[in-house]
Amino acid sequence: MHSVAAHALDEIAGATGLDGLEAVRALYLGRGDGLLTIFRKQLGAVVDPQARRQLGQTVNELCERTAKALEERRAALEAAVRTRQLEIEALDLTRPAPRLCRGSLHPVTKILREVRRIFAQLGYSAASGPEIEYDRYNFTLVNMPPGHPSRETQATFFIDEWRVLRTQTSPVQIRSMIQHGAPQRIIAPGKTFRRDYDATHFPMFHQIEGLCIDEGVSLGDLKGTLEYFARSLFGPDRGIRFRPHHFEFTEPSLEVDISCMVCGGDGCKTCKHSGWLEVLGAGMVHPIVLRNGGIDPEIYSGFAFGVGAERLAQLLYVIEDGRLVYENDVRYLRQG
Ligand SMILES: [Zn+2]
Numbered sequence: 001m002h003s004v005a006a007h008a009l010d011e012i013a014g015a016t017g018l019d020g021l022e023a024v025r026a027l028y029l030g031r032g033d034g035l036l037t038i039f040r041k042q043l044g045a046v047v048d049p050q051a052r053r054q055l056g057q058t059v060n061e062l063c064e065r066t067a068k069a070l071e072e073r074r075a076a077l078e079a080a081v082r083t084r085q086l087e088i089e090a091l092d093l094t095r096p097a098p099r100l101c102r103g104s105l106h107p108v109t110k111i112l113r114e115v116r117r118i119f120a121q122l123g124y125s126a127a128s129g130p131e132i133e134y135d136r137y138n139f140t141l142v143n144m145p146p147g148h149p150s151r152e153t154q155a156t157f158f159i160d161e162w163r164v165l166r167t168q169t170s171p172v173q174i175r176s177m178i179q180h181g182a183p184q185r186i187i188a189p190g191k192t193f194r195r196d197y198d199a200t201h202f203p204m205f206h207q208i209e210g211l212c213i214d215e216g217v218s219l220g221d222l223k224g225t226l227e228y229f230a231r232s233l234f235g236p237d238r239g240i241r242f243r244p245h246h247f248e249f250t251e252p253s254l255e256v257d258i259s260c261m262v263c264g265g266d267g268c269k270t271c272k273h274s275g276w277l278e279v280l281g282a283g284m285v286h287p288i289v290l291r292n293g294g295i296d297p298e299i300y301s302g303f304a305f306g307v308g309a310e311r312l313a314q315l316l317y318v319i320e321d322g323r324l325v326y327e328n329d330v331r332y333l334r335q336g
Pocket of ligand 1: 261266270273275
């Protein structure tokens, strides 16, 4: 009996986990067949009362000692588990912190804000119009009546017979003329849509439309304004040049080139070795358009211009494939 108890104490001391300890308890003190429990059950078989009492006392002592050892060992093992857990969960101030990823504005968003800021300095106020636009505003009132051939060149998304996803920001001009009359100066950045998708075209893109109407506004004013804009955005050495072009809503119409900011005008890959970059369309507002906007072309004249924000982003951040602007590659997005 004593040797069984001694074994029990040895095994308790050697138990390394709570599960192992529980197995030792069941082996020696298990309710039905524990090795020490059995001694107690057999007490009834001892005939001599005095011997039985003595034996009972010994069995009880051994059982109590074993139970106490079990309890102490359990407490020690539980404490060890808690300590280990604390060690694992401890805050180690010497470890390197996780890398912080800073967000940044999309290059096109930055361009739109910057252009608005530049023209705000010239007294232009920001204007906007609906992206789902009436055919009438998108085409007819900017001098592209039904059946006009140039409608065909703008691959249009039609909503229904009367409405389109606007193909240009020019309808904002008409809306603003009708609403505010003359004189006025507005800058209207916004989304435009065409059924185009290749290296230089995206079905959704941003145009920035500018309009200035007053008495005696001339081509010279347009040139001065665009020069100021080009220098503010691309640096003080930029020059601009006009090339005759054709738009329905302006007369005369011009394409505007900016001297290449990559090579400074000497010729490089970006400017196809011409020294100039095609950036804007512009011109004097067509008298028909002024009249459509409720403004008398006998009194007022004005100029308008339109520029692609993606094109500006492409030039400012030197991006080869314009589609990158919308592919959400963070390596590109971080460049701005
Ligand atoms: Zn160049």
